Amino acid sequence: AVPRNYDPALHPFEVPREYTRALNATKLERVFAKPFLSSLDGHRDGVNCMAKHPKSLSTVLSGACDGEVKIWNLTKRQCVRTIQAHEGFVRGMCARFCGTSFFTVGDDKTVKQWKMESPEYGEEEEPIHTILGKTVYTGIDHHWKEAVFATCGHQVDIWDEQRTSPMCSLTWGFDSISSVKFNPIETYLLGSCASDRNIVLYDMRKSTPLKKVILNMRTNTLCWNPMEAFVFTAANEDYNLYTFDMRFLESPMTVHMDHVSAVLDVDYSPTGKEFVSASFDKSVRIFPVDKGHSREVYHTKRMQHVITVKWTSDNKYILCGSDEMNIRLWKANASEKLGVLAPREKAAMNYNQKLKEKFQYHPQIRRIAQHRHLPKSIFCQIKEQRIMREARRRKELNRRKHSKPGSMPFVSERKKHIVAVVK
């Protein structure tokens, strides 16, 4: 090794030199931020739902609005198998935890179980198992460890795979439930979102709902954090996402605000530190769990309303399915270099990352780091919504100023969006 003298008198101007390096690193990060990888084309109607293969990183399943289910190979970026699963929408699909089969529910009131392998030569594409129901099922999710799955429609049904009638049905009130999700860590817990603007938690062991929280507007989907057992995030119609702690439902842990239209889907990163959300404004945003604003936004001129989004299990890619029949593959870190890195490269990237974190509060660096190009519609909507929010805030301030002190209590932003918690 080269002998070095670390005497600080020989290496002056540490802070300005590192600041310059941080500035360059931030600029280069923006230069190399090219997250779009490819678009999977083949569906003949909008993509309605997606499912990840639990054992294979290169497989993804998608269901379209014309009842077609396609299985894609992400390395070749080709469709490997097509199944005409349902007549009508494919409302929901999920893969079994072992990876050998998957389930789909559709508008034709059926639940079908299919094999993950392609059929042999000469065999026809047939489901292993079909369950005919009396009502439309709008969502399905499989247990993470046992041979149990749950569907939702009019009520939440929990099925054993071998039976044709549900083991138990959980109801609380009369409303249609749009999605249901199992907790990956405490696997007996379920969460569901109903059209009555509420989120209900269920316990499968005791076959009873637990608690209901009513928000201002309807929640479209929810997703459990794979690393934190009691945390889930709900994607709401009022353009926000709410991260809740299951034990304290009176106020969410964080309110994530950045979308300009209804948020339709949310999925967690397998590390549990970030999540991705798909919205009716034609963009996909990545939020850190503890921050209130997004760190990244992905959009394309060709991508219309994004209906479904998934974060792959190796924490590297994001898949989003949209209205215009395409599934797009993006990088989770836009400026990341894929592939094997030499040790020097890795060291340099780590150093740059550390510098960017160190100087992130400096105005010039923050300005460059948070700058994103946005499509005109979103950009104008953001400005408009900022003006509206400012107006509301000003009105509230004025009211408080001109009324009896103490008559207008301060309500925290978190509690503003919760209507009630029902036991």
Next chain:
Amino acid sequence: MQPIRPKSALSTVKKELTKVKQKKAVELPLSKEEAERVVREAAYVRTSKDVGKWQQVVLQNRRAEQLVFPLKQEIATVVPLEQVVSTWKARTPLEQEIFGLLHKTQQPITDPLLTPEETASLQAMSLEEARQRRAELQKARVVQSYYEAKARREKKIKSKKYHRVLKKSKRRKALKEFEQLHKTDPEAALARLEELEQLRMQERMSLKHQNKGKWARSRAIMAKYDLEARKAMQEQLARNKELTQKVRVELPEEEPSDVPEEDLTSGTVPAIPAGASGANPWMLGKPSGPTEEPKAQEGLENVAVPDAVESKEEMEEDEEEEELSEEEALLQDFAQKRHVRQQQARSLEEQGGELTARECVSGVLQGWAKARGVVGAVFCPEGGIDQRGVITEAFAGDDVVADFSREKRKAEEAAKPQPVNLVLPGWGEWGGTGLKPSARKIKRFLLKPPPAPPRKDQHLPHVIMSERRNIHAAAHQVSELPFPFEKHQQFEQSIRTPVGATWNTQRAFQKLTTPRIITRAGHIIQPLSAEDVPDMATPAGAGAKPALEIVPQRPEPPCRRRRRRAR
């Protein structure tokens, strides 16, 4: 018979009434909704407690400096070879036969440190002997491995120059050896000669180095334009000549007759024997080349062969000398040049320095003299005392210190925050020309600002530090304390400590720049499960327990020794 005496009906009724009054009313069963609610609440409380056991784990993960995914890392261990081999058994008849044979002769099946024979012999020896023997074996092995390594290294060398030099030295060595051999063991020398004859025969037969092959033909095309190609072809022909050279051995009896015959037959290198009388009368006299060799004294026996050898040797030695002398000359040349350069540099520095300093001083002096109108000042750059006198004369009317303090006071006054004057004449008292507002009013409306913080140059009488805010610098600086920090000093310290490799040792740099999340490419990250956390804290004793290890301690994978780069 006695008449029926009617019982009092009241008593029974009374009894029943008292009974009913004592018993409490059965409670109304809960309505379905209420029952459900009760069940839900209980279930919720229970579930919250169950889920709360993950609290510590979650907090630890949030605070952790680094998270490594996937959590369960299976390290593929390499089974040691001995284990694999020992578990193997002979199955087929062929294998069994061979193994039987090996067993009989006690040959080692596996590759142990000592074969059975060696162990037996070791047991036969005493301890000391055994030790000696082992040391010998070890030494032999070490020497063997050293030579192997050396040979491997040498085999890798590709440089042409090295190989040319090596060939030359080998040739010289071979000749020297032959000489030695000739002196000591004529029989062996004869054998060697025969070998050489063999080589010569082969060369004549094979027509190899005759510029006829594919390579030579391609070189011939290039030879027209390329000097090196020409040289290569010539080298090939020279090699041919060398190999087909007749190696002559003069046996004392046959000397006179053989030599001329062989001369005629070979017709190759014209060896000029120094004073070879009898054979060729025209060849009498001193030859032109440097033939003074001590080896010529050996005798006519060694005339022919060693002559060729000698001439070659001479040439090589000359070349060597020349080379040496050339090298020496080069080195001397370099040294001289370096010396000259250094001298020049030194002289330049001195001259240049002096010149610039002198120019400066004289320029300044002249300028001042002109400004002050000092007439008649004589400027002589040489001489120190003269100069000082001149300077004092020039700056006689200057009081620098007072000027500076005046300037500093002015700057201080300017920087002081000014009181805001809101006084308006009239408004509650008489106002007009020549009238001053009352003291009370002035006191009320002259807003004094809070005293400014002490200046940084307070204790430095000869320094003025401007307290003005540099707008261009402020655009790049942080204006408010960012969220995670509580004090200004914390933030400033975090910015002040350098992170790069220029200011930190390599280990420190690596530790400072470790990434927060590490994932493995191509590995699926499963959700957290109870198996990943070896010991989950119960909700009751949550606070007391120390931080849990979410990443199970795994043994360090065997690290490869870093190959030292050859310098």
